[in-house]
Amino acid sequence: MASLHSNRGAKRAREARAALGHTREGPLPDLLQVVEREGDAHVVLLDLPEGVAGAFIAKPGCPLLFVNGDQPISRQRFTLAHEFGHCRMGHASVVDEQIAISGKLRSPKEISANAFAAEFLMPKDAIAAWGRANVEGPATLEHVVLLAYEYGVSAQAARYALETAKVIDSKRGDQLDAEIAEEVHFEVAPRLGLEPLDDDLVDACTHLPRIPAALEGRAFGDFLVGAIDADELAARVGHDPGAVREMLTALKLDRLVPTAAG
Structure with missing residues (x-):
């Protein structure tokens, strides 16, 4: 059952989507553009110290969202959404190690920021509709990978989204977790001929360090x-x-x- 803090984070993500002019019917058009151009935050991509995934720096008049540009792109997207969650919820400056982004810290603010990121990237309503349109019978690892590629997230994040949207139950989720842990999902995308999501963040992380135009x-x-x-x-x-x-x-x-x- 979702906690008070995760419910709060998801609610704030829904509010953020609405405030920025985006429905809950599918993926955001381009996460980096949405965060900077519409969300009035400033994104910095650096090769951060080992173990650090990102950070939110509550600099007055210039909120900064740091992302470790040396990590896999799907992880960078989730980190960026997580730090944007800290920003939208008015949290104090925080440096997030990977364990925070992975949901292994039980801090209320980190729980809220993770829930914000999940809902901001993969709205529950959209994932439920995706499941109705694409899943007949028990969901397979192929479904997980298809969803992950469509939304530009990791297989694990897609798996969690399917359970949150009640497309799968916890028992099936555990079975899919085992397949993901064995890295079977890496074999699926080539077999299905899937192409990774291409967006501004992909381009930005190939030109590190990256700072927002306002600071150049x-x-x-x-x-x-x-x-x-x-x-x-x-x-x-x-x-x-x-x-x-x-x-x-x-x-x-x-x-x-x-x-x-x-």
Whole structure:
């Protein structure tokens, strides 16, 4: 049974889709465009430290969503939606290790952000309709992979979405989990002739580091890509280096950008 926190996250995702002009009838047209152009957040793709999947930095006037651009693209999409959830729900700055994105932390905020990501990417109503249109009898691993490729998510995320939408029950979900754990799903896509989803995030992660257009050519943008360190940032913005380093630490940027330590 879904918890209060997961229900809250899913509700906020439905509200976000509606506020940004998107129905709950299918995939978003392009996640990166939706988040930046319509959601007023700013996405940074970096090769983040080991174990770090992403982060939400609640910088006043410029909310930053960090994604580890070295991870599989399906994982990046879920991470981006997760960090956007933190942003939309007004959470404080947070650096998310992979265990948080994988749902292994029971923090209320992480549960809510994961539920937001799942519903924002794969609305329950859309998945239920997909199941009615595509699944006759017990769902198979082929169904899971077809759904995953259509929505640009991992097989595991697609499997969870099918159970959330009641297309499958928990017993069938466990059986599919076992097949996914054995990596059988990697054999399915080539056999079905499926092509991966192509979107702006695919292009962006091939050109790391990636910062939003609003920060290009600015001191803070140069800092984020590692072109300058904390002292050089302080000099360019005309502030005391110690105060700048304190600000970077408060924003948790010292855990994301090596040059933050100065």
